[in-house]
Amino acid sequence: MFDVVIVGAGVIGGMLARQLSKYDLKICLLEKENDVAMGASKANSGIVHGGYDPEPGTLKAKLNAEGVQKLYDVADEIHAPYRKNGSFVCAFGTPEEEATVRELYERGLENGIPGLEILTGDEARVLEPALSPAASLVLNVTNAGIVCPYEMTVAAIGNAMDNGTELKVNFAVSDIKKEQDVFVVTSAGGEVVKGRYVVNCAGGYSDRVAAMVGDDFFKIIPRAGEYMLLDKNEGSRVSHTIFQVPSKDGKGILVSPTVDGNLLTGPTATVVESPEATSTTPAGLDAVARLAAKSVPSVNFRQVITSFSGVRASEKSGDFIICPAKSVENMIHVAAIDSPGLTCCVSIADYVIDLLREAGLAMAPRADWCPTRENPHAFREMSDEEKDAYIKEHPAYGKIVCRCETVSEGEIRDAIRRNPPACDIDGVKRRTRSGMGRCQGGFCMPYVMRLISEERGVAMESVTKNGKGSTPLIGKL
Amino acid sequence: MREHDIVVVGGGPAGLAAAIAAYDSGVTDVVVLDRESSVGGILRQCIHNGFGLHKLGRELTGPEYADVYRCEVEKRGIRVYCETTVTGVTADRVVTAQNKEGVLKIKAGAVVLAMGCRERSRGALNISGTRPAGVYSAGTAQKFINCEGYMVGKKVVILGSGDIGLIMARRMTFEGAKVEAVCELMPYSGGLTRNIVQCLEDFGIPLYLSTTVAEIHGKERVEGVTIAQVDENRRVIEETKRYIPCDTLLLSCGLIPENELTRGAGIPIDPITSGALVDENRQTEIPGIFACGNVLQVHDLVDYVSDEAEMAGIGAASFVKNGAVSGKTVETKPGNGVRYVLPQRVHTESGKDVSLFLRVTQPFPKVRFTVKSGDVVLATAQRLKAAPGEMEKITVKSEKLQGAQEPITVSLEVL
Numbered sequence A: 001m002f003d004v005v006i007v008g009a010g011v012i013g014g015m016l017a018r019q020l021s022k023y024d025l026k027i028c029l030l031e032k033e034n035d036v037a038m039g040a041s042k043a044n045s046g047i048v049h050g051g052y053d054p055e056p057g058t059l060k061a062k063l064n065a066e067g068v069q070k071l072y073d074v075a076d077e078i079h080a081p082y083r084k085n086g087s088f089v090c091a092f093g094t095p096e097e098e099a100t101v102r103e104l105y106e107r108g109l110e111n112g113i114p115g116l117e118i119l120t121g122d123e124a125r126v127l128e129p130a131l132s133p134a135a136s137l138v139l140n141v142t143n144a145g146i147v148c149p150y151e152m153t154v155a156a157i158g159n160a161m162d163n164g165t166e167l168k169v170n171f172a173v174s175d176i177k178k179e180q181d182v183f184v185v186t187s188a189g190g191e192v193v194k195g196r197y198v199v200n201c202a203g204g205y206s207d208r209v210a211a212m213v214g215d216d217f218f219k220i221i222p223r224a225g226e227y228m229l230l231d232k233n234e235g236s237r238v239s240h241t242i243f244q245v246p247s248k249d250g251k252g253i254l255v256s257p258t259v260d261g262n263l264l265t266g267p268t269a270t271v272v273e274s275p276e277a278t279s280t281t282p283a284g285l286d287a288v289a290r291l292a293a294k295s296v297p298s299v300n301f302r303q304v305i306t307s308f309s310g311v312r313a314s315e316k317s318g319d320f321i322i323c324p325a326k327s328v329e330n331m332i333h334v335a336a337i338d339s340p341g342l343t344c345c346v347s348i349a350d351y352v353i354d355l356l357r358e359a360g361l362a363m364a365p366r367a368d369w370c371p372t373r374e375n376p377h378a379f380r381e382m383s384d385e386e387k388d389a390y391i392k393e394h395p396a397y398g399k400i401v402c403r404c405e406t407v408s409e410g411e412i413r414d415a416i417r418r419n420p421p422a423c424d425i426d427g428v429k430r431r432t433r434s435g436m437g438r439c440q441g442g443f444c445m446p447y448v449m450r451l452i453s454e455e456r457g458v459a460m461e462s463v464t465k466n467g468k469g470s471t472p473l474i475g476k477l
Numbered sequence B: 001m002r003e004h005d006i007v008v009v010g011g012g013p014a015g016l017a018a019a020i021a022a023y024d025s026g027v028t029d030v031v032v033l034d035r036e037s038s039v040g041g042i043l044r045q046c047i048h049n050g051f052g053l054h055k056l057g058r059e060l061t062g063p064e065y066a067d068v069y070r071c072e073v074e075k076r077g078i079r080v081y082c083e084t085t086v087t088g089v090t091a092d093r094v095v096t097a098q099n100k101e102g103v104l105k106i107k108a109g110a111v112v113l114a115m116g117c118r119e120r121s122r123g124a125l126n127i128s129g130t131r132p133a134g135v136y137s138a139g140t141a142q143k144f145i146n147c148e149g150y151m152v153g154k155k156v157v158i159l160g161s162g163d164i165g166l167i168m169a170r171r172m173t174f175e176g177a178k179v180e181a182v183c184e185l186m187p188y189s190g191g192l193t194r195n196i197v198q199c200l201e202d203f204g205i206p207l208y209l210s211t212t213v214a215e216i217h218g219k220e221r222v223e224g225v226t227i228a229q230v231d232e233n234r235r236v237i238e239e240t241k242r243y244i245p246c247d248t249l250l251l252s253c254g255l256i257p258e259n260e261l262t263r264g265a266g267i268p269i270d271p272i273t274s275g276a277l278v279d280e281n282r283q284t285e286i287p288g289i290f291a292c293g294n295v296l297q298v299h300d301l302v303d304y305v306s307d308e309a310e311m312a313g314i315g316a317a318s319f320v321k322n323g324a325v326s327g328k329t330v331e332t333k334p335g336n337g338v339r340y341v342l343p344q345r346v347h348t349e350s351g352k353d354v355s356l357f358l359r360v361t362q363p364f365p366k367v368r369f370t371v372k373s374g375d376v377v378l379a380t381a382q383r384l385k386a387a388p389g390e391m392e393k394i395t396v397k398s399e400k401l402q403g404a405q406e407p408i409t410v411s412l413e414v415l
């Protein structure tokens, strides 16, 4: 019997588990996929939004304003990579766009966002020489930053698990019943988990999970965003995240460095049929290239190394929906967490903890709680001398498996052993970057598969790309 | 820091041939570093035959060809360090490498870069659709089948008619898979004619020219692809879209020289070859650093890789013994119908003949190549046909080179 059962191991469910693990509670995190961070939390812009954008007075505005610093603080504790690179929101010469820049500035002040200033195009180009000559007025958002969204999720869940949280993957919640004061949560495979409180963090499926207890007061509208990621050769094209002012056609396409040194361009915004409609389309990718060039004309799209799409869990109100369930007690919905949900993951978690407390969950702080997680990138951050000494003790770190990103066998074995354990090729990739570089796994895939097979004691043919039937190999010759 | 006269980065056919040539030129303190567990490079997975006809006068498989060179290396006592990955090379020739014993730094008298190339990935091709298992670059599939003993799929579509794709079409067929189609974006194949005949036609595998894969379908594993014809601008013609069910998509859409180390050393790169700019000794623009094999330009025949590597090995040995070659240099430039010329710079007063290697821009019938300096013709050569898939070689005599002016151009005319 758990005190709290969390449905969905994205950055929201994951960070909630981490923040709750401070208390003397038995926590269980349920995820339908083979790994954590398989929904919106693995495919988004990875921007720490400054907070100038949400309508004043909304939950989004409040949690965004609170969330930025909280996110940086937690990222330091759990060693999730981030960089406070600042962002630019640009108008391109029209009076309407320039008026929007001024409006966003005012709105930011009202939301209590520090460090905002308005720059002329020329002032902005001094800081960012690749910015288009057409950029005429720019909102400089100095508190904004970039994070790696899936590493943030992995780190939060790893830290929660190190503190005792139980993670169950391949557990697709299909039914939730309340028997007296206990929730009986059943998976599609017939497995049962019981808990006193349930928190619905099911992202694109949060409306379906709500419906399991009879709540139907919100409906998720899945909206896809397509991206192209470019080689590290292009990664220093800009240092800030470059946004275009939002217009009636959407929020515009951004051009941003990533924490790993690549260049990211996107996203589009298209309503799709399901939260899993993550196909990329020729029209979408064309639009990304065309519109990115408006902000930064020099981006070289011949350097694209991969493209992907993520689906936002939007709702018609436009605000986050974070509230107790209406049809049962002791369940909280955390729904419609579209952008800036990543930015707000810590402030959302703390807000949910307050709701749980109000609902009667007793929370005694733990004396033995450990706020930090081991740095998974300690090896790659060492100097040559330190590496030399470390390899002499641990030879597996001397063998490089992924040549593009220089990832060693030791780091890959760690990712398979450490919480939350990587169980498939994509899981290793998200934790170590093996296969994320310019050859996209062409060279290292056989080796990575062998390490997974060895560490997890499964046959090569059973190793998957990302769970279920995604096996690259069909059998022995 | 350790010191060696010559450090060769990469122990594929290029690296091995360079090491042997350097040794035979009198510099015996040569080491070869390779990140794999044995030398031979890509040849280790090319178990088909067709190697060595030009260079060794016999037809060998890839591993056999590599073995010839491995034995020569061993005979000379040249030290080879396997499972040793080079992570950095500096302009002043400090090579940093990593293996299970630690991080080693070597100060080299000369460096030969021979890191080979990688395949263009799905992402780089920007094919839209889902991202299931079953999308492979052809070389990765080849490695699984030939080196690891695993089968990758049953019903296959291949995008790209480069040699690796053609060879894999036959290999997959041998292992019982059905190859539904080979699609080629261009109106002609980039592979060798002999491979089109022996790997596709002999097995009745259709080759669709001016055709691409427009979309990938399938959630967990590939379930099918949409193929479509393209117009002159290589844009998909919507009405020609057609779905082919399959569980595997192999990509054979070109190779990209692996020049990360080269860039890291600050060596200028030719935007067309994607390899370093070199002179006729295969020295890069940084004295004492040489490059050869697929890291310099993508070759179709390993025999030419070995030839090129010998030039680099000899060049490196000469640098160690005598320092940089002095004397006037002249740039080479591609002219009409020619995509690139390598070397990009030649010494004109060295008293040696120089071979120019080049590729044409598109298939041509009977052509004449002319090498010119201003209005002076330095060499000509005729071919019954020319295609981008087959590298051309034209030799300029030393006496013609003397006094040549900037630039030396190579162009072709259709006869």
Ligand SMILES: Cc1cc2nc3c(=O)[nH]c(=O)nc-3n(C[C@H](O)[C@H](O)[C@H](O)COP(=O)(O)OP(=O)(O)OC[C@H]3O[C@@H](n4cnc5c(N)ncnc54)[C@H](O)[C@@H]3O)c2cc1C
Pocket (backbone or CB within 6 Å): A007, A008, A009, A010, A011, A012, A013, A014, A030, A031, A032, A033, A036, A037, A038, A039, A040, A041, A042, A043, A044, A045, A046, A047, A048, A049, A171, A172, A173, A174, A201, A202, A203, A204, A205, A206, A209, A224, A225, A226, A267, A310, A311, A312, A313, A337, A338, A339, A340, A341, A342, A343, A344
């Ligand atoms: C294109 C795009 C761009 C974005 N850009 C930004 C940005 O720059 N900055 C920012 O702050 N935010 C951004 N966001 C928003 C941010 O990504 C999301 O707010 C955040 O990832 C939401 O996390 P989540 O945990 O709620 O959802 P998810 O990550 O989708 O997690 C939900 C999880 O629940 C699981 N699940 C669903 N149903 C069940 C079930 N029945 N049983 C068990 N498990 C289940 C899913 O598999 C999934 O793992 C962006 C989003 C998108 C899509």
Ligand SMILES: Cc1cc2nc3c(=O)[nH]c(=O)nc-3n(C[C@H](O)[C@H](O)[C@H](O)COP(=O)(O)OP(=O)(O)OC[C@H]3O[C@@H](n4cnc5c(N)ncnc54)[C@H](O)[C@@H]3O)c2cc1C
Pocket (backbone or CB within 6 Å): B009, B010, B011, B012, B013, B014, B015, B033, B034, B035, B036, B039, B040, B041, B042, B043, B046, B048, B049, B050, B051, B052, B084, B085, B086, B087, B114, B115, B116, B117, B139, B142, B163, B164, B167, B258, B261, B292, B293, B294, B295, B299, B300, B301, B302, B303, B305
């Ligand atoms: C599928 C396929 C089929 C082919 N078929 C034919 C054919 O039928 N006939 C023919 O003549 N030719 C054929 N070729 C071409 C021939 O194999 C290549 O031209 C040749 O292998 C290139 O030699 P190389 O030494 O330049 O590169 P590679 O063979 O790629 O060797 C490069 C070596 O460098 C090592 N290396 C790279 N980076 C580092 C680093 N940082 N540190 C340490 N080591 C490093 C690699 O491990 C590798 O061993 C084929 C090639 C392929 C891929």
